[in-house]
Amino acid sequence: LIEGLLMLSRLDQDRAEISRIPLELNKIVRDYVADRIPLAESRKLTLTLNLAPDICPIKGDHGLLEQVLSILLTNALNYTPEGGLVTVSTHANKYNARLWSGFCVADSGPGISAEEQSHLFERFYRGKAARESKTPGTGLGLAIAMEIVSRHQGRIEMQSDGITGHGTQFSVWLPAEVPLMVVNPL
Numbered sequence: 001l002i003e004g005l006l007m008l009s010r011l012d013q014d015r016a017e018i019s020r021i022p023l024e025l026n027k028i029v030r031d032y033v034a035d036r037i038p039l040a041e042s043r044k045l046t047l048t049l050n051l052a053p054d055i056c057p058i059k060g061d062h063g064l065l066e067q068v069l070s071i072l073l074t075n076a077l078n079y080t081p082e083g084g085l086v087t088v089s090t091h092a093n094k095y096n097a098r099l100w101s102g103f104c105v106a107d108s109g110p111g112i113s114a115e116e117q118s119h120l121f122e123r124f125y126r127g128k129a130a131r132e133s134k135t136p137g138t139g140l141g142l143a144i145a146m147e148i149v150s151r152h153q154g155r156i157e158m159q160s161d162g163i164t165g166h167g168t169q170f171s172v173w174l175p176a177e178v179p180l181m182v183v184n185p186l
């Protein structure tokens, strides 16, 4: 709880040091997901990885972006019942006349109702899945993820029809660093 509050306070006051180095999302996602496979197996969940071959690098803070992935994947692993499926994937997209690189965490869990969706990113909000699974937590995870993504000029989206078993998908989109085209003058 204290770590979460300190993190939010640093982000609120723009005191969080955010480095902007070129990063390959596929590498961050591949390494992080590999670390979490034992946890998924211990919960009898299938964790799969689907990497897009064609995504551009982004600029950002490796530790903070890994924290966003950790928040989303921890939720998926916590709130999806035994026997479920969690998939982490990367994607390229074109939106608002620019290229974006992103990652998604999708699960086959209980889903999130339309009413709850409007509160998800509020600080200290804990929903039905947290209550029913009796998972301890603070309700700060998604609020922190949202702050980190917006400090990277990115977007975070969620999709769920709220039907149990149809699951939830969170997507994080970050502005891509498009490689300069070298045009041969001849």
Ligand code: ATP
Pocket: 071, 075, 076, 079, 107, 109, 110, 111, 112, 120, 125, 126, 127, 128, 129, 130, 131, 136, 137, 138, 139, 140, 141, 142, 143, 168
């Ligand atoms: P913590 O801050 O310790 O992570 P938390 O998981 O309750 O606690 P958030 O990560 O901010 O807090 O999530 C807020 C609420 O959103 C959760 O309590 C849960 O009800 C709901 N939620 C988040 N992810 C999922 C998911 N993948 N499936 C179903 N419900 C979810």
Ligand code: MG
Pocket: 071, 074, 075, 137, 141, 142
């Ligand atoms: Mg959480």
